[in-house]
Amino acid sequence: MPAKKIQQRLTIAVFYHIPAFFMVLFFLITPTPSFGTPDNEEIREDIRKFQKFFQNRFPTVKLETYQDGVNGLPQYSHRIKNWKLLSSVPIHIREIRGMEKDWEQSFVDGSSLATCFSDKPPGNQYPYFNGTSIRTIVGDINDCLSIHSEQALNANGAKMAKLVAFYKSKANGQPVSIDYSSPMIRDAYQKGRQYYWTRRGQRNFSCASCHVQNSGNQIRSDVISAALGQSTGFPVYRTAWALQGQPWRTIHRRYASCHMQAGAVPPLPQSAEYIALQVYQGIMNTGIPLKVPGRRQ
Numbered sequence: 234m235p236a237k238k239i240q241q242r243l244t245i246a247v248f249y250h251i252p253a254f255f256m257v258l259f260f261l262i263t264p265t266p267s268f269g270t271p272d273n274e275e276i277r278e279d280i281r282k283f284q285k286f287f288q289n290r291f292p293t294v295k296l297e298t299y300q301d302g303v304n305g306l307p308q309y310s311h312r313i314k315n316w317k318l319l320s321s322v323p324i325h326i327r328e329i330r331g332m333e334k335d336w337e338q339s340f341v342d343g344s345s346l347a348t349c350f351s352d353k354p355p356g357n358q359y360p361y362f363n364g365t366s367i368r369t370i371v372g373d374i375n376d377c378l379s380i381h382s383e384q385a386l387n388a389n390g391a392k393m394a395k396l397v398a399f400y401k402s403k404a405n406g407q408p409v410s411i412d413y414s415s416p417m418i419r420d421a422y423q424k425g426r427q428y429y430w431t432r433r434g435q436r437n438f439s440c441a442s443c444h445v446q447n448s449g450n451q452i453r454s455d456v457i458s459a460a461l462g463q464s465t466g467f468p469v470y471r472t473a474w475a476l477q478g479q480p481w482r483t484i485h486r487r488y489a490s491c492h493m494q495a496g497a498v499p500p501l502p503q504s505a506e507y508i509a510l511q512v513y514q515g516i517m518n519t520g521i522p523l524k525v526p527g528r529r530q
């Protein structure tokens with residue numbers, strides 16, 4: 234075949250066929266508007282399609298690698314050495330191990346966070362429905378403190394982030410597994426899904442505009458992580474934030490920063506909106522092992 238013809242075919246493939254392929258995939262996983270609460274079967278199918286989309290987009294990335302956020306993507310490989318170097322200096326791990334004494338420390342009435350959590354599910358099964366409401370680890374820590382007449386913590390503060398990381402880290406390596414058999418969780422899933430895919434703010438972006446459609450693409454100096462895996466490494470320790478004196482972020486604080494990037498006013502930490510988002514993300518991450526605390530650059 235003449236060189237010119239080959240070049241023409243390549244141009245057609247790069248500019249038409251490849252983008253068209255991803256567009257079709259994108260529409261396949263975009264949730265169709267649904268008015269009712271999805272059933273178990275619909276959720277299972279959603280998980281399958283969502284994970285398959287990223288498998289096709291990043292064929293060399295294994296499911297478990299999504300726990301590392303953007304560091305796991307080939308588009309970020311130019312910075313991977315730096316990340317490995319940072320991860321090999323385990324300040325973040327040491328800080329979390331240091332939380333054990335806070336976890337075990339007795340309150341005035343003799344109880345402790347450890348006693349409150351003795352009947353709670355492991356970190357890879359949060360958020361969960363306890364028969365009355367949907368619980369996050371942050372919510373359960375603050376409930377425990379209040380019930381035992383202790384001062385509640387700032388839901389997005391560094392101490393809370395480290396306590397959550399301490400508890401979640403006990404389940405490191407366990408695959409995310411959220412029980413969606415209750416209608417309350419399935420209803421939150423539906424709200425979280427709607428939220429993730431709805432455009433908002435001055436820039437009219439949805440979470441998916443960046444983390445699905447543009448995952449792996451560059452925005453300013455950042456590469457955008459995939460929606461898949463988001464929250465499995467949280468709370469995280471990020472060097473860029475350490476330089477500003479606040480290296481720790483809870484997942485709701487991260488949601489809020491992203492919200493502001495889209496030019497929208499963020500909901501409050503532990504609001505129904507953010508808990509729903511966390512339920513949706515958790516369910517999409519089914520099967521990815523926890524790796525807490527995550528390290529970010």
Ligand code: HEC
Nearest residue numbers: 302303438439440443455456457458463487488491494495
């Ligand atoms: C304008 C693009 C943009 C939008 C819109 C956006 N994000 Fe982000 N998000 C980023 C960038 C850039 C980062 C930092 C690099 C990275 O980790 O993806 C990030 C990081 C994150 C992370 C941290 C990932 C990790 O493992 O460290 C989470 C979680 C996240 N975003 C969730 C959301 C949610 C939820 C929404 C919608 C409310 C949202 N984002 C909307 C660009 C965006």
